[in-house]
Amino acid sequence: MPVFFSCSGEADLSEVLSTIEEHQISMQRMLHNSYVGILKDKVEFWAGKLDLAQQVLGIRKEPTVDQLRIKELAQLQRQWIGLQSIFGSPEALQQLPDETEAFERVDGFWRAYLRKIRNEQSNVITVVEEEGLFEIVEEKNKTLAAVQRKLEDYLDLKRVAFPRFYFLSREELVKIISKAKQPNALQQCFQKCFDGVHAVAVAPNGTSIEALYSEDAYKLDLLQPVNALAPVEQWFASLEEAMIDSLKINLKAAIQTKVDPGVDLEQWLNEYPPQCILTAAMIHWFSQTEDALHIAQSEGEFCAFQERLEDTNNEIQQLALLNSKTNVPSIQKLAQSSLVLMVHARDILSALGRAKNISPSCFEWNRQLRYYWQTDDEHCNIEQLQAKFQYRHEFLGSSSRLVITPLTDKCFVTLTSALQLGYGGAPAGPAGTGTAYGRSFLYTRADTRQTTNEIAWDLRRYQRRALNACYAMQERLKQ
DSSP, X not given: OOOBOOOSSSOOTHHHHHHHHHHHHHHHHHHTOTTOGGGHHHHHHHHHXXXXXXXXXXXXXXXXXXXXXXXXXXXXXXHHHHHHHHHTSHHHHHHOHHHHHHHHHHHHHHHHHHXXXXXXXXXXXXXXXXXXXXXXXXXXXXXXXXHHXXXXXHHHHHHHHSGGGGGSOHHHHHHHHHTXXXXXXXXXXXXXXXXXXXXXXXXXXXXXXEEEEOTTOOEXXXXXXXXXXXXXXXHHHHHHHHHHHHHHHHHHHHHHHHHXXXXXXXXXHHHSOHHHXXXXXXXXXXXXXXXXHHHHHHHOOOHHHHHHHHHHHHHHHHHHHHHHHOOOHHHXXXXXXXXXXXXXXXXXXXXXXXXXSOOTTSHHHHTSOEEEEETTTTEEEEEETTEEEEOOOOOOOSOOOOOOOHHHHHHHHHHHHHHHTTOOOOOOOSTTSSTTOSSOOEEEEOOTTOOHHHHHHHHHHHHHTTOOEEEEOGGGSOO
């Protein structure tokens, strides 16, 4: 009952180990069977063979010569699988010619060796007994290790220059570097770097990016086209800067237009990016309401506060009417999101009306997630209790909003306070209740096959981009 290597070219050893474990279970059942009789010696012989094979593949603390050989083979196969997808493409030859040449020499040896194993039908015990194999494989492993170091050093230079490249795999980053001057060829990679960017609009010259598209096909025109003729890390950084500047200018214009009492609601909703509309609406509402609270505190008059409640109700009615009469899906979606925010704003006013002492410094007001526009540096700040954050102008497209409940308010207070103190949070609850709603984070599931270098790379990319990350299932890792 020989156990053969899987020689399909890119398979790992898990299939072989699984086969061995299945046969071991069969052997144990036979040994404990009362009818084993005269077959017992043969069953014990094969059970010992299978145990040896598992020890060879598993590598014990004090490995034998055979175990060292198969360890080198397994390591060579792991390294080859990881690098083959990169150096098997023409892009790698353009950027790393010397490393590609070194990999191709190892690739030729490994493929020839796999063919030999397959043709000779060698089993796991006899494969490791070939003379001189250990020295050859050890040399090939050193070559691949050097190639991998050079590749990582080269890619790290790009990642340090533009940290969002840490979101990409090695294969994706090599593709971006090799096609740096062809933005159309990189359409699938933009969303990995910018979560809200589903595609980009490229000018007829093929090298200038003029606009961004969200997943729902909303188009954000960039104030200044981004030229892709510069080094890739530079023009990706320019694209990020152009995105931020475009949204910042649009937000400022949306705020100025919102102040105009004669502005047409539907025209205003259609004129600016959806996220700028929602943010501008909240900035305007919180500014007007805080002015009313100042008047109520200084003059003891609640007329201004009552007017704010009436204005909020009127705006809710206008949005509801617009939502029912418009046939434009984008306007309807934006009106619905605005309704969610304004209904919550009305709830805030109702809670303030029930409070005994209302002022801009009262707890009922300060515990709300408030939006302010700073005219001196033209930035939007978001405040809640002692927590204070700056709006990052990350392109989101036309995103919908969850209904804000009292429990949502409590979550906002808890999480913003935690972030202010340098902590994180992981809300739990049933699906559809907003447990994953808010600041994005990178989720990584620990794997028993991870090496210390791979874990260090994960931690490094979190730190370089100041990412919120969740490293789950650490109990899988072996010391």
